[in-house]
Amino acid sequence: MLERYELEAFLTLAEELHFGRTAERLGVSTGRISQTVKKLERRVGTPLFARTSRSVRLTPVGRTLYEDLLPAYRQLRAAVERATAAGRGVLGGLRAGFVTPWGGDLLTAAADALLAAHPGCEVTVREVPLDGGVRALLDGTLDVQLATLPVREPGLTTGPVVLRDDRVLLLPAAHPLAGRPSLGPEDLAGLPLIVPTGTHPGYWLDHHYPRRTPSGAPVGRGPAAATWQEVLSHVTAGRGVAPGAARGAR
Template identity: 50%
Template sequence: MEFRDIEIFLVLAEELHFGRTAERLHITPSRVSHVIKKIERRIGAPLFARTSRTVRLTPLGERLRDDLLPAHLRIQQAVERAVAEARGITGTLRVGYSTPWCADLLLEATQKFRARYAECTVHIQEIQLNDPHGPLRRGELDLQLSELPVAESGITAGPTVLSEPRALLVPADHPLAQRENMSMEDLADVPLMTPGGNFPQYMAAVHLPTHTPSGRAIPRGPVFTYWAEVLSLVAAGLGAFPVSARGTRYYAWPGIAFVPFLDAPPIEYGLLWPTTGHTPRAMAFVDLLADLTGTTPADE
């Protein structure tokens, strides 16, 4: 039996559906059927009992599945180890994130990455809004998942992997907090806090506008350095800050409220990496995360 035939048999044994098996393996259902019939002819007995509605393994099929699975897994692991070594997918991959939901996605990807590339360790760390691209530029990170847009010399913006509805974080006693939703025009009624340090002006123009769509000025609140300051300053009634609406599930903080926007664009999060000096392990992680989120990885 050829390796591909074994793979088709094992996937069908898991899915028990010719269509789903074909979809997983990117082949046609007729190809699946042809391979299974060929294997059954070689063995001399049916491996699957088929009706118009169901597919199930015969006892012989179950024993063959149980015997083949461990060997198939060992072969896959051996090939992946060889590929990882050939491509240099070893060592430590350092990945930054800007929000807890980005961290959750990276942790999920890390588990799959470690299963595929056992010789590579992934280290994940938070980046701060006051210096959102500094660690990547200084070589402290290989990749990061953070807010877009990004137009930085020496940094490549890869695929957008998250797109989140936008909300405004406001003091719980602010009039906006009593509303079910708000518009961009309402920003004229509350001071927006801003990150200090090296937060790019082009990002501020997108996320922290100075005027509403009709041209009304949006007041400015305190300048902050770390995210924890935002929560404290908002709770103290000193300003507001635009965030992902998903933040309601992450920040249980007294004195704050999240008000969804009706008309604001979503907050998009994308992968970033150094334009020069990126590593095979970083690009392998980009590909895996793109597969995980159903996005298309950008060209290296």
């Protein structure tokens, strides 16, 4: 029988495929996750993950175990959450996610307003990593997310636009385009764009990280990044450029 920390470590690593992000989500050290997974693999008798210095992926046995365990884990967690809510007298819970700092400010203010009007509710606000896309909505980890459009996923409902902003291009300070007062889509020609890793759908990537300019000139691809800090590091090192929001520049 799996213990709770083994189950959570395995399922989270199967979703993240990254030991550091798994440790961050569970609030433990990377070494603890590695030890837990190795212990579980010894118990099962076969590797559950194939690891290299650059990647982590599920083995066929690991994939089967993940698909078998996930529904049962969700049922168990939902039952505990319902019992906890009933014990606290909470009438309902809402899990909300954001990607950008200003998105976090908006959601926190909205949560405060909701709780003031309905003190019997419980609201959890958490950050979604750059490479997370809307995966947390699709797998039921979040109930609502302040996401960057477009979102056209089956089963998800898109609400009203709550924030608009100008687009900017993150460039090294010494880049020839950095001194321009403004840039247009054609200026992306030949530039290597830093693209987020993760599960973003193709239509979303094409919208924000196009492979061609409107006139058809090719746009390059730079290194991939899982966090905004990685994006900034790549830009600073001159490895590529990245689109962003004006609020991010400020």
